[in-house]
Amino acid sequence: MASEFNKNVGAQREKFKVTEKALMDRIESAPFGEKTKELARKWAQYESFGGVGWGIFEVTPVMARAKGAHIYDVDGKEYIDFLSGFAVNALGGCNEEITRIIREQAGTLTHFFDFPHVERIKMAEKLLKNSRISGKTRVMFGVTGSDGIELAVRAARYYTGQPYILTAYGDYHGVTYGTMGLTGKGNMQPFFYPVLPDRAIGYFQFPHEYRSEPGHAMDGIKAFEKLLDGKETPYTDGINGICNAAAILVSPFQSSSGYYIPPVEYLQELRRIADKFGMLLIVDEIQTGLGRSGKLWAFEHSGIEPDMIVTSKALGGGLPISAVIAKEDILTAWGPGAHVSTQAGNVLACAAGNYVLDVVTDEGFLKKVNEIGTYFLDRLKALQEKHVIIGWIDNKGLYTGLELVKDRQTKEPAIQEATFVRNRSLEEGLLFEKGGYYHNRLQLIPPLNVEKVDLDRAVEILDRVFGEAQKKFGIK
Ligand SMILES: Cc1ncc(COP(=O)(O)O)c(C=O)c1O
Numbered sequence: 375m376a377s378e379f380n381k382n383v384g385a386q387r388e389k390f391k392v393t394e395k396a397l398m399d400r401i402e403s404a405p406f407g408e409k410t411k412e413l414a415r416k417w418a419q420y421e422s423f424g425g426v427g428w429g430i431f432e433v434t435p436v437m438a439r440a441k442g443a444h445i446y447d448v449d450g451k452e453y454i455d456f457l458s459g460f461a462v463n464a465l466g467g468c469n470e471e472i473t474r475i476i477r478e479q480a481g482t483l484t485h486f487f488d489f490p491h492v493e494r495i496k497m498a499e500k501l502l503k504n505s506r507i508s509g510k511t512r513v514m515f516g517v518t519g520s521d522g523i524e525l526a527v528r529a530a531r532y533y534t535g536q537p538y539i540l541t542a543y544g545d546y547h548g549v550t551y552g553t554m555g556l557t558g559k560g561n562m563q564p565f566f567y568p569v570l571p572d573r574a575i576g577y578f579q580f581p582h583e584y585r586s587e588p589g590h591a592m593d594g595i596k597a598f599e600k601l602l603d604g605k606e607t608p609y610t611d612g613i614n615g616i617c618n619a620a621a622i623l624v625s626p627f628q629s630s631s632g633y634y635i636p637p638v639e640y641l642q643e644l645r646r647i648a649d650k651f652g653m654l655l656i657v658d659e660i661q662t663g664l665g666r667s668g669k670l671w672a673f674e675h676s677g678i679e680p681d682m683i684v685t686s687k688a689l690g691g692g693l694p695i696s697a698v699i700a701k702e703d704i705l706t707a708w709g710p711g712a713h714v715s716t717q718a719g720n721v722l723a724c725a726a727g728n729y730v731l732d733v734v735t736d737e738g739f740l741k742k743v744n745e746i747g748t749y750f751l752d753r754l755k756a757l758q759e760k761h762v763i764i765g766w767i768d769n770k771g772l773y774t775g776l777e778l779v780k781d782r783q784t785k786e787p788a789i790q791e792a793t794f795v796r797n798r799s800l801e802e803g804l805l806f807e808k809g810g811y812y813h814n815r816l817q818l819i820p821p822l823n824v825e826k827v828d829l830d831r832a833v834e835i836l837d838r839v840f841g842e843a844q845k846k847f848g849i850k
Pocket residue numbers: 460518519520521523546547548549625629630658659660661662686687
């Protein structure tokens with residue numbers, strides 16, 4: 375049995391293996407200029423094959439500069455940026471004010487270890503003022519998203535004294551050793567062996583309307599609650615009032631798995647279940663937060679209050695920082711020195727992030743995100759009427775996922791087609807990523823201050839490319 379298991383791991387690994395020659399071949403056939411190709415060849419020669427760039431695109435363009443919703447490769451080719459550095463550049467590339475702040479701060483103080491400084495205290499104050507959690511809250515800083523998740527999990531386990539963390543299949547919370555067990559992605563698991571991910575983790579189904587029977591999207595959560603009511607999970611013994619779980623940790627919307635938006639009842643039900651069994655509710659707002667969904671935090675769409683929020687990505691205005699905001703008791707349970715990270719709360723990131731927070735907490739700004747988001751959605755709906763390949767659109771604010779299907783009746787995932795659309799769009803100057811449980815979804819992440827003209831150009835490119843895809847793959 376064990377050897378069979380290992381053989382499978384070997385086979386799984388084999389599937390994803392590449393050679394330098396294969397990468398060079400990809401570069402030769404990539405639709406890029408000579409300077410980009412030259413640098414891509416060096417990239418293929420110097421860096422580990424394990425980098426995400428080779429996993430996400432055939433070849434990732436080598437970028438030289440960015441301005442607003444535009445990003446330029448080293449040959450000067452312009453792309454409309456619907457990736458935004460994976461939801462980091464929420465206020466656009468090289469935002470003038472952020473650039474000015476970083477320049478000024480760099481001449482004053484850049485780093486002071488994981489210690490207090492003026493900008494960090496300002497950021498803590500702003501985060502607490504805008505947590506939308508009632509009662510007293512506190513904050514603790516990290517560097518990356520994964521780092522923030524690890525911190526939240528540690529704090530929740532420390533505070534409750536319980537080991538288990540419950541999360542949704544398809545959620546992405548990072549791939550560090552502390553977070554990889556929380557990331558339910560089958561295709562990443564072979565990369566984690568021989569160390570097994572954290573086992574004090576349980577999963578439930580993430581609800582999404584499109585592939586559920588009408589009215590049954592929440593069935594997985596109902597079934598999960600029934601299990602918790604009994605005594606046959608390690609997480610609870612509902613009969614005897616035992617809870618072994620510290621927290622439910624979830625993304626309000628599932629981002630890295632394909633920009634899926636669940637029914638509003640999802641977080642409401644998880645809040646109720648967490649309260650019923652005495653678990654904390656932690657929301658991972660790393661990708662959904664800070665205005666992306668048209669509200670400051672995506673959990674606000676459900677009208678619930680979490681116990682803890684993890685934020686990162688857009689928070690640093692392009693520089694790495696993460697923060698955990700939690701109810702007072704949770705972050706005061708441990709003593710001094712319980713957590714440390716050399717680069718946490720970096721001065722430059724806090725200075726830039728304070729500007730980001732001022733912008734995204736402004737109601738007028740959020741109103742504009744919603745207005746432009748609605749405009750974008752209307753244009754996408756018009757595309758859906760024209761192109762049968764678009765099976766479903768998820769949208770809130772500027773959080774948008776499109777699901778491509780070969781047939782609207784059977785909902786057969788259009789996997790090759792999605793790759794074709796992504797690649798051709800890149801060629802045409804529109805940069806975005808694809809994802810989805812079946813690799814058939816487009817994740818469209820423009821900066822939050824994107825102009826209409828750029829949305830229009832993106833829609834024109836998509837219109838053309840969807841037409842080509844339908845023709846090429848015979849979809850009617
Ligand atoms: C929802 C979510 N959580 C956690 C992470 C991990 O963040 P990082 O890559 O900064 O460690 C990501 C990254 O994409 C994410 O989208």
